[in-house]
Amino acid sequence: MARAQAPAFSIAIANLKGGCGKTTISTNLSAGLARRGSVGLVDADPQGALKHWVDWGSREADDAVPTLYAEHADPVENLKVAQPHHEYVVVDCPPSLDMAITRQLMAACDFVLVPVLPSPLDLWASAQTIDVIRSAREERPSLKAALVLNQTEPRSAMSRAMKTAIERLGVPVLSTSVRRRAVYRNAVVEGVSVFQLGGRGQSAANEINQIIQEVIPK
């Protein structure tokens, strides 16, 4: 396990709503970051999907895989254990029941990335998550945040209602969005990331790399 000089740049993937892409983005973002430096991955969702994913993935001959931290029942503890050992840490945050835990996780991170589906209803539903970010900033004022649109379609222009909903949330949106692609669903069931799918995963890997460039400080 590599020991980094400074504590890891830590990214929480959070939305109190389920099904918006937290786990999909956590797996692929952590795999993309693992190509740049060592990565710790914290599964804060009690459903524990990442354990299955990492178990599957370890069968692949690929050294650029994130290390899963799941020793403690408390995900905040797992995050603190991971941070001194890596350049990057990615946290897959839990859905609504554990709002207090999400706040603590955010307050221990540098960046919160909020995946949202591209509909005004889903954006409005994210307002509660943005409130939790504001609350975490009372403890950690330097905490950065951005929305990332997930499951977008190639030619769908953003509606006026969407633009208004985003402005009201008061959090920037990454210029890169994650398209709806079958490879994201296939990669997770194969226990790999889109980076391990060769040509099949290339377009997806490119967009994940662009997201990394927007999120990681230069």
Ligand SMILES: Nc1ncnc2c1ncn2[C@@H]1O[C@H](COP(=O)(O)OP(=O)(O)O)[C@@H](O)[C@H]1O
């Ligand atoms: N960009 C995408 N393209 C295609 N399918 C996606 C994409 N993002 C998520 N999915 C699928 O949507 C479902 C919900 O995503 P998931 O990452 O599990 O959300 P969450 O962790 O927020 O509950 C999963 O079946 C996942 O495979």
Ligand SMILES: [Mg+2]
């Ligand atoms: Mg999930």
